[in-house]
Amino acid sequence: MKKILVIEDEPTVRANLLKLLDIEGYQSLEASDGHTGIQLAEQHQPDLILCDIMMPELDGYAVLEALRQNPATAMIPFIFLTAKAERNDWRQGMEKGADDYLTKPFTRSELLAAITMRLQRQEAALQQFASERERSSALMEKCAELEQFIDAKDELLNNLSHELRQPLSNINLAIHMLKEAPPGAQRDRYLEILQKEFAREIALLNQVSELQQFLTPESVKLLSQFKLLKSKTSKNFL
Structure with missing residues (x-):
């Protein structure tokens, strides 16, 4: 009423x-x-x-x-x-x-017509305000999701950067040790490490390439929900 x-x-x-x-x-x-x-x-x-x-x-x-x-x-x-x-x-x-x-x-009709018109205009204005507020809220939510996406993307890329550095470090160390090692089992061990770390580096590079198509706000949000974006400490293979 x-x-x-x-x-x-x-x-x-x-x-x-x-x-x-x-x-x-x-x-x-x-x-x-x-x-x-x-x-x-x-x-x-x-x-x-x-x-x-x-x-x-x-x-x-x-x-x-x-x-x-x-x-x-x-x-x-x-x-x-x-x-x-x-x-x-x-x-x-x-x-x-x-x-x-x-x-x-x-007259009675003049008064009622004026009242009805003003109440209808007020109702329309309130509905428009509610609609604009809803749109604004949706936009703010979208901005928050985009900000979360950017943060999560940065975190994911930082993790990949860390993962890429580890094989390179192992390869560099294996090369250095290989130069100093005499022929035999020890040298074969360093060659094995080189091959293994080289294969891991190639696999990571392929993952980076595939990641460009996979990364979306929805996928990053899903990864965040399952806490799959936490930094992991890589194991030393040596």
């Missing part, structure tokens, strides 16, 4: 408005002056406000200005109800942020 706040200092007019709103199925709140109207708007957050302009102490313009300056009430649809029909009065109200302006006396 939509909630409508009526700010009107004339008791008869206010009573008629409240009765009409009740018949149409709206929940209504009433204020007989501007100060009370502002307090009720801040406290109850109505879906729409109907407000007279000519009121003592705090007129409708001051009420509207105060509500528009408060983030909690700034977006509430606001319709002026007034006997003042001058163009300057209308412009003043619209410039201060009023959504509509009904000149007294207005």
